[in-house]
Amino acid sequence: MDKAFLSDRLPYQNHKLTQAEVLEAFATDAKQIIPALISELTNHRKMLVTRIGDAVTLINAESEDEAFRYYWTLWLALNEGEELRALEAKLARHRRMLSVIAGKPTPTGRLTDGAIEAARDYPIQDLLDVTFRRSGNRLVGLCPFHAEKSPSFYVFLNQNKAHCFGCQKSVDSISAYMELNGCDFKAAVLALAGGVV
Ligand SMILES: [Zn+2]
Incomplete structure (x- = not known):
């Protein structure tokens, strides 16, 4: 098929929107939504951290046995820990988006x-x-x-x-x-x- 034919109909086919461009298009909404999401995620993180802390206390109260403690702490790290890491990655992503829409320039230049x-x-x-x-x-x-x-x-x-x-x-x-x-x-x-x- 003729390339020109395609590009007439798909004017954006060669133009990949950058994150900044996408955010600019939705800047007004994003400025309200992202802080709300961040505070929701922060609360979720706090709850999760408390839950993990409580579980650790419970494990330690349950038994003096090192193997028991090790096993259940490991289990916690694998399950709740995974959720915590995912949450933190999400938070970091949202903070980055917020700085993009706040108009903070994407750093450029050479490192000295x-x-x-x-x-x-x-x-x-x-x-x-x-x-x-x-x-x-x-x-x-x-x-x-x-x-x-x-x-x-x-x-x-x-x-x-x-x-x-x-x-x-x-x-x-x-x-x-x-x-x-x-x-x-x-x-x-x-x-x-x-x-x-
Ligand atoms: Zn640490």
């Missing part, structure tokens, strides 16, 4: 060593929605990457890095930003480095 350094220096604790308690050169709080009831998430202020002794996750400011906003290394550096680029 200076930008990467500046991004790594961005105080990691300011990126995390965690209430910390200070203990010497460290901050201690509840891990933002897994559900827990007693704090095992540490920020090492001298290194500007964080590690969770519960889930063994280690992040610096760039990887924390990537994880929380669902973006890649470059976008994280450009966002964190601000004017340094």
